[in-house]
Amino acid sequence: xxxxxxxxxxxxxxxxxxxxxxxxxxxxxxxxxxxxxxxxxxxxxxxxxxxxxxxxxxxxxxxxxxxxxxxxxxxxxxxxxxxxxxxxxxxxxxxxxxxxxxxxxxxxxxxxxxxxxxxxxxxxxxxxxxxxxxxxxxxxxxxxxxxxxxxxxxxxxxxxxxxxxxxxxxxxxxxxxxxxxxxxxxxxxxxxxxxxxxxxx
Numbered sequence: 001x002x003x004x005x006x007x008x009x010x011x012x013x014x015x016x017x018x019x020x021x022x023x024x025x026x027x028x029x030x031x032x033x034x035x036x037x038x039x040x041x042x043x044x045x046x047x048x049x050x051x052x053x054x055x056x057x058x059x060x061x062x063x064x065x066x067x068x069x070x071x072x073x074x075x076x077x078x079x080x081x082x083x084x085x086x087x088x089x090x091x092x093x094x095x096x097x098x099x100x101x102x103x104x105x106x107x108x109x110x111x112x113x114x115x116x117x118x119x120x121x122x123x124x125x126x127x128x129x130x131x132x133x134x135x136x137x138x139x140x141x142x143x144x145x146x147x148x149x150x151x152x153x154x155x156x157x158x159x160x161x162x163x164x165x166x167x168x169x170x171x172x173x174x175x176x177x178x179x180x181x182x183x184x185x186x187x188x189x190x191x192x193x194x195x196x197x198x199x200x201x
Contacts, residue, residue: 105164108180112156115187119153122194142197149190152182 046054119138124130126140138145138153145153155163155178164178 106161109161116153116157151179155179
C-alpha cells in the first residue's frame with residue numbers, strides 16, 4: 001500500500017472519530033435500536049416454535065447440500081444461446097414494406113422514401129459527384145419524370161407519413177387517395193430506365 005493510501009485511510013479515521021460523538025444519537029436511533037428490536041423479535045420467533053421444526057429444517061438443508069454434491073449429474077445443464085440479431089438490408093426492408101403497404105400509410109411512405117433515396121443517388125451519379133443537397137428537388141437535365149411519378153418521389157424523399165393523418169389505421173372509413181398510392185411498378189421502371197442511362201454515359 002503506497003503512502004497516499006495510508007494518508008487517505010488516516011483521514012477517514014480522523015473524520016469518523018470527529019463525527020462519532022456528535023452523531024451518536026442519530027446512529028443509536030437509526031441503527032442500534034432497530035437492530036436490537038429485530039434481534040429480539042427473531043429470538044421470540046425461535047423460542048415460540050417447536051424444536052422439532054428446527055431439527056427437521058436443519059436435516060432437510062443438510063440432505064439438500066449432500067444431494068447436490070453427491071449427484072452433480074442431475075443438475076440441468078443450461079446453455080446460453082447467443083441471440084443473433086438479424087439485420088435487414090435495403091432490399092429486404094423494401095420487400096417487407098411492399099408486403100405491408102395495404103396495412104397503412106406508413107408502409108406506403110416507407111416504400112416511397114426508399115425509392116426517393118434511390119432517385120437521389122441516381123441524380124448524384126448523373127452529375128458526376130457534384131455537391132447536391134438531399135433537400136433539393138429531384139430534377140436534372142434529361143430527368144423528365146411524369147408529374148405523378150415526380151410527386152411520388154418528392155413526397156417520399158422530402159415528406160413524411162405524418163403529412164396524411166387521416167389515413168391511419170384508426171379510421172373506419174376508406175382512406176383518401178394520396179400521392180403515395182401511385183403505381184410503384186411505374187416508378188421502379190422509370191428509375192431503372194434512368195439508371196440504365198447513367199451506365200450508357
